[in-house]
Amino acid sequence: MNRKPVHVAMFSGGAASAYVTYQMVQTHGKENSILFFTNTLWEDDDNYRFMYEVADYIGIEITERVDGRTPEEVFEDTRFLGNSRLAKCSSELKVRQTVIFIEDLRDQGLEPILYFGIGAHEKQRAENLKDFYGHQSLESVETRFPMFEGNIKDVDAKRVIIEEWGIKLPRMYDLGFSHANCGGRCVRGGFKHYADLYRIWPHKFQEQEEMEERMRETLGDVSILKSKDTGKAYTLREYRMYLEIINKGIDEVASASLIPEEDDMVPCVCVYS
Template sequence: MNNVKTQKTTDRSALGILKAGTDNLNTSRKPVHVAMFSGGASSAYIAYHIVQKYGKENCILFFTDTLWEDEDNYRFMDEVAEYIGMEITTRIDGRTPEEVFHDVRFLGNSRMAKCSEELKVRQTLVYLEELRDEQNLEPILYFGIGPHEQHRAINLQNFYEHNPLEAISTRFPMIETFKEDLDTKKIIRDEWKIALPRMYGLGFSHANCAGRCVRGGLGHYALLYNVWPDQYAEQEAMEERFREKFDKDVSILKRNSKAFTLKEYRELMDTHGVEKYLSEKDDTIPCVCSFS
């Protein structure tokens, strides 16, 4: 790891975005630095950063598995963990996102996704309480969110600050510490010699749920159909199973504020060409899976 270039740092807390409310530490417990390891490049670099700063014995690489992850994500995470010299701590609910949708009788969509709430957030909170109650450790969470997504950092900070049991401190080194042009993908690829998750190379903005993220939006699903039609077909079949079982006119996507099924979208792309829809935009809310 000695071949990794030292990055110039600067204190950017003067932005006034994340300074307040980040020091909710219970000083009666020993701090432990938890990298929210999502399988993406930024979270991988943040994991490396905190291990170098605080030592392996004071850090945890934490991953919550949705059971929909692309196989190459696991390869990437294993190689990063080996490079850093730590094991990955994994928590699994045991259900897939589809099983969550059926349990809560609500199909996840671009505005609301119970899958991330159940499979990611709930598993994280349970684990953090285990650290506190069973090991007398005070967790500090680290996220790989960049300067261009400060609103997401604020939302995460507010969520964990208002944890009903006890506030949890959060850190965002990509905003608070590193210079803006830190290229984590280039560092991992060229300096660490680790191939990035293949989903980046296919054009996806994040490498979660093997392209089946219900919050992806129209352009995302056009890309999925273009590069991984089999994955699109699985998601289309899942949507149809839900609609039939609960007899509801619901869909993952929306068009003109109305339900717009993946079957309808596929037929439209087949008629007019998928290329026409690759730049489609809609009002989506980023999934917590893309930064935790």
């Protein structure tokens, strides 16, 4: 079937996907473009501010899809606590909604082409997403990565947004987070992310710790963080106790054995969808 191409920017609420959206619209026109956002209902309020300012600047409305559940409700429904290696919140709240949207567009005689804010240094992630969406729906979906393909760096995209568009970036960047997903509560974040969360927003760290404890009461010895070496659970309560020791001034090197090593470089699909 011959379908009319429609260009879909996968808007995460971050700088890279905002920049990609602008370039996509400039190239293909507003009438052939969609700014697509899947809402987890955990996003930081300032993310929404940024998203609507970007949409207003570009002159295109946000097309939002929402499952209706929060990540915690997905964990309860699936009886599986999302963790640093596997998170069903992504597959349920973002990927599933995206696949449904793709098929809805096709039912309307449109063929979506997905655009992602993958950085110039992230070849492997681009390849993974290309393969991922090549097998996620009834037919393969074309994916494009303008920043990677054009060798555009994140810092350059942020500079354009701030200096040329006059839009302030989401506050989570300024606060020191590596990404702005789920208001800091991303279960794929790893140890460094949760150290930042404890330092910047201890109340949200506490929310995650309390959620984890509720899930442990039901599911047993599960946790958000995992040891790289053993794969065993390492609870947020344990990690908070470790961070409290560090903050009290005990030598960091001497106390490093309190925490298992983990690979923090495990990206969640949320970062790009």
